[in-house]
Amino acid sequence: MFNLKIYFIATIVAVSVFTIVGAGACRKSPPEDLVNSETVGTSRSGKPSAITYVFAGEWGKSGGGEGEFNHPYALDVAADGTVYVADLLDCRLQYFTPAGSFLGKWGTKGKGPGRFADPIGIAVGPDGKVYVADRSNHRVQYFTPNGSFVGEWGGEGSGLGQFDVPVDVAVSREGRVYVADADNWRIQYFTSSGSYLGEWGGEEQFDFSHDDVCNLRLPLAVAVAPKGDVYTLEMGMSIVKRFDESGSFLGSWGKEGTGNGEFAGPAGLAVGPTGDVFVADPDRLQRFTAEGSFLNAWGSSGSRPGKFEFPSGVAVAPDGTVYVADTLNYRIQYFRPVAAEDK
Numbered sequence: 001m002f003n004l005k006i007y008f009i010a011t012i013v014a015v016s017v018f019t020i021v022g023a024g025a026c027r028k029s030p031p032e033d034l035v036n037s038e039t040v041g042t043s044r045s046g047k048p049s050a051i052t053y054v055f056a057g058e059w060g061k062s063g064g065g066e067g068e069f070n071h072p073y074a075l076d077v078a079a080d081g082t083v084y085v086a087d088l089l090d091c092r093l094q095y096f097t098p099a100g101s102f103l104g105k106w107g108t109k110g111k112g113p114g115r116f117a118d119p120i121g122i123a124v125g126p127d128g129k130v131y132v133a134d135r136s137n138h139r140v141q142y143f144t145p146n147g148s149f150v151g152e153w154g155g156e157g158s159g160l161g162q163f164d165v166p167v168d169v170a171v172s173r174e175g176r177v178y179v180a181d182a183d184n185w186r187i188q189y190f191t192s193s194g195s196y197l198g199e200w201g202g203e204e205q206f207d208f209s210h211d212d213v214c215n216l217r218l219p220l221a222v223a224v225a226p227k228g229d230v231y232t233l234e235m236g237m238s239i240v241k242r243f244d245e246s247g248s249f250l251g252s253w254g255k256e257g258t259g260n261g262e263f264a265g266p267a268g269l270a271v272g273p274t275g276d277v278f279v280a281d282p283d284r285l286q287r288f289t290a291e292g293s294f295l296n297a298w299g300s301s302g303s304r305p306g307k308f309e310f311p312s313g314v315a316v317a318p319d320g321t322v323y324v325a326d327t328l329n330y331r332i333q334y335f336r337p338v339a340a341e342d343k
Contacts, residue, residue: 053285053298053322055306061099061329064090065105067102072325072332074168074268074313078124078145081317085325085332086132091116093132093147098317102175111137114149121168121221124177125192133166133179140169140179140194140316153194158184161196170224172245178230180219187219187232187247200247216241225271225290233279238263240279240292253292261286261294268325272316280311285324285335303329 060069081098091292092107105126107116115129121133128145139154142165154163173175175192186201201216217233225231228245238256243249254263267301268280276288283297285308320337 031269034283050340051320051337052296052340053287054338056321056334056336057099058305058326058331059096060334062330066105067094067096067100069094069330071327072313072330073120073327074122075314075323075325075332076122076124076130077317077321077323078128079126079318080128081319082124082145083251083315083317083332084122084124084130084322086119086122086313088118091120093122093130093143095145095147096332098224098321098334100334104146106143106208113141113152114147116141121166121180121303123169123171123177125171125177126173127175127192127209129192131171131177133169133171135165135167138163138166140166140190141211142194147275151193153190160199161188161190161194166217168221170222170230172224172228173226174228176224176226176245178222180222180232182218182220182235183287186217187216187222187243189245198246200243220267221269223269223271223277225277226273226274227275229290231269231271231277233269238266240266240269240277240288242290242292251291253288260297261288261292267312268314270314270316270322272320272322273318274320278314278322280314280324282310283308284324285311285314298335305333306335308333 061294069087070089071083074086076084083096085094087094091109092105094105095103108309116134117136119132120135123131129142131140131142134141138156139152139326141152142149142150153161158164166179168180177190179188181188184278186199189197190200219232220235221233223231230243232241239254241250241252258264263281266279270278277288279286283301284297286297286301287295308326309328311324312327315323322335324333328335
């Protein structure tokens with residue numbers, strides 16, 4: 001059976017090799033103009049959608065200093081606009097103003113409270129508390145907005161409230177915490193303080209006799225809509241799945257490919273304040289309605305503003321600004337929504 005522990009080790013090795021032979025070379029290119037029309041998404045018909053997104057700024061570079069990153073993998077935005085970034089291989093969290101000015105950091109590698117072994121998923125609750133999927137410690141930790149440790153739950157295993165490679169976390173407006181429990185093939189959900197509420201999926205529930213779209217396997221990402229619906233991505237699947245708040249299947253969309261509404265290895269997703277769903281593909285962002293109708297897309301492979309190298313995390317601020325963890329470019333980019341006339 002496929003095991004995500006092996007997958008993530010391979011991923012980190014591949015990412016590190018690419019960093020040496022590819023991404024570093026890209027950064028030697030001369031400075032280029034800021035993106036203008038290249039970052040404006042288009043509809044499936046080729047016409048502008050009602051809202052498009054334009055490059056608004058970026059920050060970060062490779063390194064271990066303040067505002068530098070060693071594979072920024074996930075991020076989220078608080079109600080006040082503060083941007084929290086999970087700096088995966090430096091085993092720390094950093095947080096910034098909406099425009100990227102450094103505010104603070106916490107965490108080092110380890111097993112104790114406030115320390116991490118691969119912080120790979122992050123979410124900010126409605127009360128400002130910051131939840132972190134601490135992958136290799138098989139737990140969720142949560143903190144005050146400035147990084148003071150509040151509590152944790154989990155532990156390696158397959159029992160209720162235990163985890164086997166938790167890789168993402170999301171929090172509803174009511175404070176319910178959803179965790180993508182990858183190697184247990186399930187989504188678990190909890191109160192804001194970690195009391196177990198329920199789950200769906202599980203390898204024992206998977207029907208191997210046929211590939212029913214309702215099946216849940218190796219979940220890699222989870223996001224919660226303002227109205228409570230839950231969206232997931234799974235390893236090796238080019239499909240977004242939608243569930244209600246308790247895990248009843250509502251629908252899905254996507255297939256493998258590079259066209260609009262198709263995916264080539266999506267790694268992250270987020271739901272905006274109006275319910276639109278944003279999906280991070282290997283070198284672009286796509287945006288959909290809550291039901292999965294394609295709205296627009298932007299990005300391509302590269303290191304210019306508005307281009308990406310493995311965008312693994314995406315988050316949407318209350319004002320609609322979209323933030324992207326551009327992992328192999330060691331930076332955060334952000335894009336602002338702009339109204340466009342649909343001609």
